[in-house]
Amino acid sequence: MRLLVQSIRDYAIFMLDPHGRIVSWNAGAQRIKGYTAEEIIGTHFSVFYPPEDVAAGKPPMELETAAADGRWEEEGWRVRKDGTRFWASVVITPLFDEHGELRGYGKVTRDLTERRSMARALDERGLLLAHLVQAQERERRRIASDVHDDTIQSMVAVGMRLRALGERLPEEYATAVGSLDDAVEAAVGRLRDLVFRLRPPGDGLVEGLAAYLEREMSGVAYELACDLDGEPPAEAAITVFRICQEALTNVRKHAGANTVSVRLASLDGGVHVRVRDDGIGVTHREHRDGHFGLIEMRERAETAGGWWDIRGAPGEGTTVDFWVPAVPRTHDPAGRQDPAGRRDSAGRQDPAGPS
Incomplete structure (x- = not known):
């Protein structure tokens, strides 16, 4: 199981202790977030959040909600090691032992930036x-x-x-x-x-x-x-x-x-x-x-x-x-070409015209 989790590259899969500090790190987490295990283990997971979310107390709120409701899920901006952001799908799951004691959290993150850009x-x-x-x-x-x-x-x-x-x-x-x-x-x-x-x-x-x-x-x-x-x-x-x-x-x-x-x-x-x-x-x-x-x-x-x-x-x-x-617009549901294009489905000139 450790080999499976650590080898996955399409998802960042890692564990937090009950206080939100990172205690494990897989290959997907390193690829998506940019940190090696040696650099990030022991650091609080709020390092992945934009400053405005940290200031608003979002990281601890997510842990509290996950512990109370059994999970936390959302999509939003997260921060890489180099300071750039990516649009992430995030799931946080509380991990309880056989006595019902909270041992930490499992966190799974996927980078959806390109998919979001294409949809947009x-x-x-x-x-x-x-x-x-x-x-x-x-x-x-x-x-x-x-x-x-x-x-x-x-x-x-x-x-x-x-x-x-x-x-x-x-x-x-x-x-x-x-x-x-x-x-x-x-x-x-x-x-x-x-x-x-x-x-x-x-x-x-x-x-x-x-x-x-x-x-x-x-x-x-x-x-x-x-x-x-x-x-x-x-x-x-x-x-x-x-x-x-x-x-x-x-x-x-x-x-x-x-x-x-x-x-x-x-x-x-x-x-x-x-x-x-x-x-x-x-x-x-x-x-x-x-x-x-x-x-x-x-x-x-x-x-x-x-x-x-x-x-x-x-x-x-x-x-x-x-x-x-900066995804080129190649399709418009109404049949018109993109704003850089020139004509709609009826062959009329796009009133916006070329830029």
């Missing part, structure tokens, strides 16, 4: 999300075009007239007009920056991030590393870019960092991203209250069906970790 790619919610993301980007591009072609051009014309007027006025008035011209020029610069942020640069995710880093991270040494199997679907690429954009904006404005690295990799049928800087770290207030930018990043990732995390002690830099599914 086919369901109506995933289809709606894809259309929503692309609609948001179209609106951003429209606003960027309006600002660039109308507002900026009008303000540039105002600046030219102010300069021409200043050349004809006495010095005492020319100085005031020159100050107005400087204010207009500064406003034009801010609007150009807004247009740049609204409209992702480049033709693909990596190219867009490279262009963004080059333009926005002046004074900060940066590194961009990519290990993707291919270009993600449009909605996944947009989501990844926007979260990275917010994370890098925080680095530039608030971190006081000298270096930042952005690493992208294909993982579990999605894109895993790690943005790490050497700045001031995350303050207690940001963890407790939630900075608006942090909330926006988390909501983007979770709305896409993924996860997001931030960590970093004060003075030790910050790491933003997130993952979003």
Whole structure:
């Protein structure tokens, strides 16, 4: 029986003592969670839970419920050794001896991340999300075009007239007009920056991030590393870019960092991203209250069906970790092609159009 349990690789099967400490470990647990038996035995099993679940007291609650009801079962996010998360099916079973004394718990975990991503790619919610993301980007591009072609051009014309007027006025008035011209020029610069942020640069995710880093991270040494199997679907690429954009904006404005690295990799049928800087770290207030930018990043990732995390002690830099599914949408139950496709079952052009 020990040989059977320890050799299974598709399921993490291990035992906890009555207090939740790990006392056994099989090959599947090492493959799924990343720890060897020597590293993890004796550690409390809460190490596998996201910080927000630990803070909410979820691990001990699950043990108490399992002991009272005879089992605990759920699906949810769990954390690997390297900090990445996976969608797990978990069953906890209390183990009683012949005298009815609780001797510990059996825990069986299965990694369902890829299956969940595939199901999400086919369901109506995933289809709606894809259309929503692309609609948001179209609106951003429209606003960027309006600002660039109308507002900026009008303000540039105002600046030219102010300069021409200043050349004809006495010095005492020319100085005031020159100050107005400087204010207009500064406003034009801010609007150009807004247009740049609204409209992702480049033709693909990596190219867009490279262009963004080059333009926005002046004074900060940066590194961009990519290990993707291919270009993600449009909605996944947009989501990844926007979260990275917010994370890098925080680095530039608030971190006081000298270096930042952005690493992208294909993982579990999605894109895993790690943005790490050497700045001031995350303050207690940001963890407790939630900075608006942090909330926006988390909501983007979770709305896409993924996860997001931030960590970093004060003075030790910050790491933003997130993952979003990137399964190509090849089927729509209503007969339409995916949002990157062009026509529905009747041959009509998809009103969402290409991104």
